[in-house]
Amino acid sequence: MQKQTRSEVLERFRQGFLGRHQSCAEWKNKGRGVIGCFYGLVPREVIHAAGLLPVQLTEERDGRLEEKAGLLPFLCGMSKNITGQIYEGRYDYLDGILVGAVCDTNRHVLDIWAHRKVVPYLRLLRTPSTANPAAWSFYAADLRRLAEELGRMGGQRVTEQRLWESIGLYNENRSLMEKFRHSRQALGISAEDALYVFASSLVMPVEEHNSLLRSLLEGPAQAPGSASGTPGVLVSAMNLNMALDLIRLVEEYGGQVVADDLSHSARYGLSKIALEGEPFLALAKGYLRRVPTPGIYSFQERAEDLAEQMRLSGARGLIYLVQLYCDAFAMEYAILKERFDLWGIPHMRLEAEDNPASLQQLNVRVQSFLESLV
Amino acid sequence: MEESPSKEQTPDLKSMLKKLSAGASYRRMLAAREQGKPICVASAAVPVEVLYAMDVYPVFPESLAAIAAGIRKAEEFFEAAREKGFSNSVCSYTRCGLGIAWTQKSAFGPIPEPDLFITDVSVCCLHVTWWAYLEDHFKKPTFYMDMPATDDPWDPDYVAYYEEQIRAMVRFIEENTSSRLSMEKLKEAVRNSDLAGLYWKKILELRQDRPSPVSFRSLAGEILPLVTALGDKDCADFYWALYESYKQQASQGYCPAQGGERFRLIWNGIPIWHHLQVITYFEEKGANFVWEPYTALSWGNKTPSGRLDAENPFHTLAEKYTNVLTNMPLERRFGYFDQAIRDYKVDGLVMFSNRSCRPQSIGQDEVVEMVRDAHGLPVLIFEGDQADAEGFSMQEAKTRIDGFLEVLEGRKRS
Numbered sequence: 001m002q003k004q005t006r007s008e009v010l011e012r013f014r015q016g017f018l019g020r021h022q023s024c025a026e027w028k029n030k031g032r033g034v035i036g037c038f039y040g041l042v043p044r045e046v047i048h049a050a051g052l053l054p055v056q057l058t059e060e061r062d063g064r065l066e067e068k069a070g071l072l073p074f075l076c077g078m079s080k081n082i083t084g085q086i087y088e089g090r091y092d093y094l095d096g097i098l099v100g101a102v103c104d105t106n107r108h109v110l111d112i113w114a115h116r117k118v119v120p121y122l123r124l125l126r127t128p129s130t131a132n133p134a135a136w137s138f139y140a141a142d143l144r145r146l147a148e149e150l151g152r153m154g155g156q157r158v159t160e161q162r163l164w165e166s167i168g169l170y171n172e173n174r175s176l177m178e179k180f181r182h183s184r185q186a187l188g189i190s191a192e193d194a195l196y197v198f199a200s201s202l203v204m205p206v207e208e209h210n211s212l213l214r215s216l217l218e219g220p221a222q223a224p225g226s227a228s229g230t231p232g233v234l235v236s237a238m239n240l241n242m243a244l245d246l247i248r249l250v251e252e253y254g255g256q257v258v259a260d261d262l263s264h265s266a267r268y269g270l271s272k273i274a275l276e277g278e279p280f281l282a283l284a285k286g287y288l289r290r291v292p293t294p295g296i297y298s299f300q301e302r303a304e305d306l307a308e309q310m311r312l313s314g315a316r317g318l319i320y321l322v323q324l325y326c327d328a329f330a331m332e333y334a335i336l337k338e339r340f341d342l343w344g345i346p347h348m349r350l351e352a353e354d355n356p357a358s359l360q361q362l363n364v365r366v367q368s369f370l371e372s373l374v
Numbered sequence: 375m376e377e378s379p380s381k382e383q384t385p386d387l388k389s390m391l392k393k394l395s396a397g398a399s400y401r402r403m404l405a406a407r408e409q410g411k412p413i414c415v416a417s418a419a420v421p422v423e424v425l426y427a428m429d430v431y432p433v434f435p436e437s438l439a440a441i442a443a444g445i446r447k448a449e450e451f452f453e454a455a456r457e458k459g460f461s462n463s464v465c466s467y468t469r470c471g472l473g474i475a476w477t478q479k480s481a482f483g484p485i486p487e488p489d490l491f492i493t494d495v496s497v498c499c500l501h502v503t504w505w506a507y508l509e510d511h512f513k514k515p516t517f518y519m520d521m522p523a524t525d526d527p528w529d530p531d532y533v534a535y536y537e538e539q540i541r542a543m544v545r546f547i548e549e550n551t552s553s554r555l556s557m558e559k560l561k562e563a564v565r566n567s568d569l570a571g572l573y574w575k576k577i578l579e580l581r582q583d584r585p586s587p588v589s590f591r592s593l594a595g596e597i598l599p600l601v602t603a604l605g606d607k608d609c610a611d612f613y614w615a616l617y618e619s620y621k622q623q624a625s626q627g628y629c630p631a632q633g634g635e636r637f638r639l640i641w642n643g644i645p646i647w648h649h650l651q652v653i654t655y656f657e658e659k660g661a662n663f664v665w666e667p668y669t670a671l672s673w674g675n676k677t678p679s680g681r682l683d684a685e686n687p688f689h690t691l692a693e694k695y696t697n698v699l700t701n702m703p704l705e706r707r708f709g710y711f712d713q714a715i716r717d718y719k720v721d722g723l724v725m726f727s728n729r730s731c732r733p734q735s736i737g738q739d740e741v742v743e744m745v746r747d748a749h750g751l752p753v754l755i756f757e758g759d760q761a762d763a764e765g766f767s768m769q770e771a772k773t774r775i776d777g778f779l780e781v782l783e784g785r786k787r788s
């Protein structure tokens with residue numbers, strides 16, 4: 001097979017994300033099942049081991065979707081957008097949805113989906129907030145039940161061996177993403193392209209994503225494109241479209257996004273599953289309090305990780321973008337802020353809605369922040 | 375089993391309530407500190423009976439926030455939260471509670487430095503993040519009563535997991551303080567809690583009478599000991615006395631609604647602490663609240679039997695505290711409304727769509743839809759916040775209530 005150029009590989013990441021509904025529908029047409037994951041606390045390994053495709057539910061920019069959802073006005077745009085997509089039939093290929101509670105909104109929007117019977121199979125994971133032997137074994141038991149249910153659905157029993165194989169694949173993905181995170185500047189990859197590398201990891205088959213990542217990382221290093229006077233920033237955001245708008249806004253005002261912290265609570269590159277013991281227990285230990293999620297992950301570790309990313313990327317400031325009415329990450333910001341202030345990290349919180357105009361209104365703040373970093 | 379805690383005494387309700395008032399709790403907390411007893415900042419659904427039995431003095435930031443909002447003294451705490459970078463989208467109890475923690479001030483005076491933090495994880499995710507912040511910021515031993523998200527809180531495995539959490543909480547307190555658990559004291563605390571819950575339930579049942587002798591406005595204040603003082607014999611005595619008093623009022627045909635009870639209503643949601651006059655306004659207009667999930671399903675003996683088994687304290691408390699309404703599917707929640715509408719002969723619903731409390735508000739519209747389909751009752755929906763008065767207009771509320779009551783009136787006539 002002919003080697004792809006870097007831009008071709010990057011385009012495949014981009015298309016992998018943007019064309020997710022179509023590729024999932026194709027997957028489904030081949031007689032294979034697809035399971036939606038409402039955020040990063042859902043262990044995809046179990047879904048994968050059952051022969052199903054795990055796909056994270058992600059926002060799609062279309063103003064009509066929020067209205068379509070008919071949810072309460074004070075709920076985040078993310079929950080409305082995803083609900084709107086479901087109601088509009090954009091997720092009709094899903095065989096089921098798994099919800100791992102990250103916040104009260106994502107946990108309780110499930111109640112409405114269940115009431116409206118939006119998918120044949122809807123399940124709330126019983127994820128403890130603590131990490132100790134009792135919590136691990138409680139969670140492992142829930143995952144075993146989940147594996148049985150998914151195994152029946154996918155027609156493939158989740159054996160220990162299959163689960164270890166899936167864990168191995170996702171661990172590899174975590175390692176490659178980690179490597180990518182550290183080398184993206186040296187590879188000369190733009191912030192926008194980097195966003196698609198991350199976003200596609202949420203929706204693509206892991207084997208394909210791993211293979212694309214390997215091709216990307218194999219390529220030659222390039223000189224970073226930044227001019228020395230350009231202030232580099234780290235952008236932390238939940239909503240991918242909003243992150244994209246912010247990247248463009250920063251660039252418009254002469255800044256550069258040199259590192260990102262994008263997530264749906266799925267900054268899952270941070271933590272690999274230890275390959276020891278029994279696989280469900282290993283997963284429990286790898287997930288409980290190991291996925292950066294407000295309140296159930298050490299604030300110290302989270303702040304240190306951000307500070308370390310800034311150090312490695314040379315970012316001079318941090319922009320923490322919160323979607324309006326996202327109380328979970330609004331609260332995380334306020335808590336991390338204490339450390340950023342203490343450590344002298346220039347930072348700024350932006351709170352906006354998922355439409356370009358909303359962020360544009362904050363352009364003066366972005367501009368002044370960047371100027372303060374020069 | 376049914377017993378009154380002190381039948382031989384004539385209930386002196388006023389002095390009993392005085393002993394259990396928020397001000398009295400505050401003075402008891404100061405006394406506890408002087409006696410060297412541990413003070414614990416606890417979230418509202420921690421098994422308080424255990425704390426009582428272990429002589430740990432609990433401070434409940436949510437109650438303090440509600441009180442601060444009730445006397446319109448919460449603004450300075452919200453301001454402190456804003457200054458620290460907390461967005462207004464974070465629950466007002468959390469913002470106000472943190473304001474109280476930073477300033478160590480309350481409506482009654484300064485709060486002594488606590489020794490422990492304990493939270494439950496059942497009611498909302500903020501109960502985790504909020505206490506995680508307290509742990510992180512104030513660096514005190516913190517315990518998380520783990521209760522993972524579920525939509526099947528009755529599952530025996532789930533209840534068993536929580537039962538183990540209660541035992542772990544006891545170990546945590548013993549490891550971090552000089553308090554030791556006496557099983558006898560725990561059983562006694564559970565017995566007292568059971569009686570308080572029993573009489574609370576009886577009070578609520580009196581509201582099936584026509585007219586109902588109970589004012590929701592009064593209940594909103596009288597519920598406090600059920601949140602903060604369970605385990606205490608005074609608390610059980612108080613609810614017995616309160617029941618006796620309401621029973622007497624019922625026999626005299628007393629009704630809090632002025633001009634007689636024209637409409638019987640359900641209130642869904644936490645009371646609007648900063649504008650409890652909203653409830654009074656209903657009562658002035660002849661409308662009486664007769665059932666609320668907040669009073670009927672959130673507190674008291676929430677076990678399947680409606681009683682607590684003092685001989686099995688850990689298990690009974692686990693059954694009680696895992697029974698969380700918002701962890702139930704919407705159909706099940708509607709089931710409670712359906713039953714109450716029949717039992718309490720309800721004419722209409724008032725839903726408080728509370729922007730702070732997502733667990734309570736999400737799904738409310740769907741329940742309303744089910745109620746409308748099943749009973750065709752008129753529904754009034756208020757939007758607002760339980761503790762933050764920003765954006766709330768009493769005048770607007772009155773206009774909407776007037777319109778709603780006209781609809782009810784029209785239905786009565788037709």
Ligand code: SF4
Pocket residue numbers: 076077078079102103104105106238323325326327328329
């Ligand atoms: S984490 Fe934030 S954006 Fe996501 S569902 Fe919760 S509130 Fe919404």
Ligand code: SF4
Pocket residue numbers: 436465466467468497498499500501730731732733734
């Ligand atoms: S969100 Fe609701 S349950 Fe949670 S602290 Fe606020 S009012 Fe209480």
